[in-house]
Amino acid sequence: DAGITQSPRHKVTETGTPVTLRCHQTENHRYMYWYRQDPGHGLRLIHYSYGVKDTDKGEVSDGYSVSRSKTEDFLLTLESATSSQTSVYFCAIGTSGVNEQYFGPGTRLTVT
Amino acid sequence: QKEVEQNSGPLSVPEGAIASLNCTYSDRVSQSFFWYRQYSGKSPELIMSIYSNGDKEDGRFTAQLNKASQYVSLLIRDSQPSDSATYLCAVKVNFNKFYFGSGTKLNVKP
Secondary structure: OOHHHHHHHHEEOOOOOEEEEEEEEOOOOOOEEEEEEEEEOOEEEEEEEEEEEEEEOOOOOOOEEEEEEOOOEEEEEEEEOOHHHEHHHHHHHEEOOOOOOOOOOOOOEEEE | OEEEOOOOEEEEEOOOOOEEEEEEEEOOOOEEEEEEEEEOOOOOOOEEEEEEEEEEOOEEEEEEEEOOOEEEEEEOOOOOOHHHHEEEEEEOOOHHHHHEEOOOEEEEOO
16 A cells, blocks of 8 residues: 555544544655545545645535644544545545555545 | 546456446546556555556556547456456546546456
């Protein structure tokens, strides 16, 4: 998985609780991404980062926030989880100016 | 209209045949195009990238790009049962945003 880890790998939480997912890389890549994957929708970009403290929204950012205080870590927070946020979440990394992305192993989140 | 469209399949081919996977995209300023393979329960794995019109070959895989028709395809020659997976088409549309199709499931029958 190209030096990318995600934690936790599985989580079950209740509606209304805050949840934070962590992505950690050992590749020193500049770009990091959070996606969600749902049946029939493929991968959809939530947020991405182009450097420490530099982040931007993707196509499905509502209800999510991110932070990147160190090059190696990119956090995704669901401030108040809803059942519609039940999904598999993938983190990806990419190098500056390069196009390829490499994905972490994923986190399966269930909101009950 | 979705940015990237793929037929969800499943596409079934016999072992040894050529599998042809197709993808269309809507944004004319799209710069780069990618094919990822995803096994069930696993993360996507990059298998091909293509940036200019024409064909690009890598082993049993050939990616084809036609920007005028906004069409990209992936051919898998001598298909093997281990090729059975979902294939995701991805498009980079600006500095660093990517859009993915929903994937085509390929079944290669022994």
